[in-house]
Amino acid sequence: MREVYIIIIIALITFLLRALPFIAFNRKNELPPLMLSLQKELPMAVMILLVIYCIKDISFTTLNTWLPYLLSIALVAYVHHKRKNVLFSILLGTFFYMFCVQYLFK
Amino acid sequence: MLKKVLFKTLPIALGYLPLGIAFGVLLEEAGYGPLWSFMIALTVYAGSMQFVMVALLTGNDSLTSIALLTFLVQSRHLFYDLSLIDRYKRFPFLKRLYLIFSLTDETYSLMTSLKEDADYDNDDLLFAISFSNHTYWVLGCVIGGLLGNIIPFNTTGIDFVMTALFVTIVVDQYKANKNHFPFIIGLIVGIIALIIFGQDRFLLIALMMTSIILVLNSMRKEKI
Numbered sequence: 001m002r003e004v005y006i007i008i009i010i011a012l013i014t015f016l017l018r019a020l021p022f023i024a025f026n027r028k029n030e031l032p033p034l035m036l037s038l039q040k041e042l043p044m045a046v047m048i049l050l051v052i053y054c055i056k057d058i059s060f061t062t063l064n065t066w067l068p069y070l071l072s073i074a075l076v077a078y079v080h081h082k083r084k085n086v087l088f089s090i091l092l093g094t095f096f097y098m099f100c101v102q103y104l105f106k
Numbered sequence: 107m108l109k110k111v112l113f114k115t116l117p118i119a120l121g122y123l124p125l126g127i128a129f130g131v132l133l134e135e136a137g138y139g140p141l142w143s144f145m146i147a148l149t150v151y152a153g154s155m156q157f158v159m160v161a162l163l164t165g166n167d168s169l170t171s172i173a174l175l176t177f178l179v180q181s182r183h184l185f186y187d188l189s190l191i192d193r194y195k196r197f198p199f200l201k202r203l204y205l206i207f208s209l210t211d212e213t214y215s216l217m218t219s220l221k222e223d224a225d226y227d228n229d230d231l232l233f234a235i236s237f238s239n240h241t242y243w244v245l246g247c248v249i250g251g252l253l254g255n256i257i258p259f260n261t262t263g264i265d266f267v268m269t270a271l272f273v274t275i276v277v278d279q280y281k282a283n284k285n286h287f288p289f290i291i292g293l294i295v296g297i298i299a300l301i302i303f304g305q306d307r308f309l310l311i312a313l314m315m316t317s318i319i320l321v322l323n324s325m326r327k328e329k330i
Contacts, residue, residue, distance in 0.1 A: 003163050011149040013176040017183040018209050037324040039185030044279045045292035045316045052296035054269035056305040076273045090270040098263035
């Protein structure tokens with residue numbers, strides 16, 4: 001049941017946030033300048049925080065846990081920088097990580 | 107018109123289908139099958155948030171913190187260009203509701219790219235675009251949920267998909283913006299918050315602190 005509540009909450013809030021500009025802002029194309037810079041900056045900050053969120057459970061005391069993780073992140077970042085293909089970067093990085101975790105670092 | 111819609115939404119389909127499948131598989135691995143994928147893809151329809159949701163479903167965060175987290179993560183929707191407001195006003199209420207509901211990052215990009223086209227005035231076309239994108243996503247998620255059951259190999263480590271996705275987004279954003287301040291702030295605040303508050307509580311605090319710092323910094327820049 002808890003799961004259902006979670007889904008409802010996330011669905012509702014997501015929809016409300018998408019709808020709010022349409023309800024609240026009736027000016028044509030103008031965002032106040034404060035909002036304009038937030039528009040660009042907030043998503044960047046949120047995304048890097050989400051990356052840290054992904055790392056949060058990694059134990060940094062044992063090499064076996066953090067090394068493959070950070071290596072895989074570096075691989076994804078590098079490959080994506082070079083080839084600019086989201087799916088390729090994700091798949092390569094994920095398979096590399098899975099390989100490390102299952103075979104290399106035990 | 108069907109061909110036109112398919113043609114215009116093809117890039118999005120190529121992204122949504124595999125990513126949806128990845129989500130479906132991940133969700134299945136977490137213990138929630140294709141029916142869950144279907145319902146979530148149908149009602150939430152959010153890429154990165156859905157991936158975060160997989161962790162939330164199996165965790166034990168309070169509903170309030172989940173609500174706050176969703177608000178902060180999805181807050182970027184608040185700042186979308188307002189140019190679609192007028193365009194969407196021309197639709198009947200229910201269709202407008204759906205169009206707004208289905209306004210994902212990618213759909214939004216596609217819509218705004220059509221502004222100069224003659225097609226922009228075609229109600230049916232715009233609606234069909236939104237609907238198609240939503241369909242690709244639902245399809246991907248469901249297929250992923252079904253596939254998750256029959257994957258023969260050891261899937262340990264597959265949840266890295268989420269991290270990889272976010273990293274690619276960070277790389278794209280970093281390269282597209284000369285202003286790296288939010289990136290640095292997020293990194294510093296995030297790590298410090300993680301160390302001080304621990305894994306269970308840092309994200310909300312970090313999100314709020316970062317937002318406050320960005321707002322204050324913007325206000326500071328405005329005054330100059």
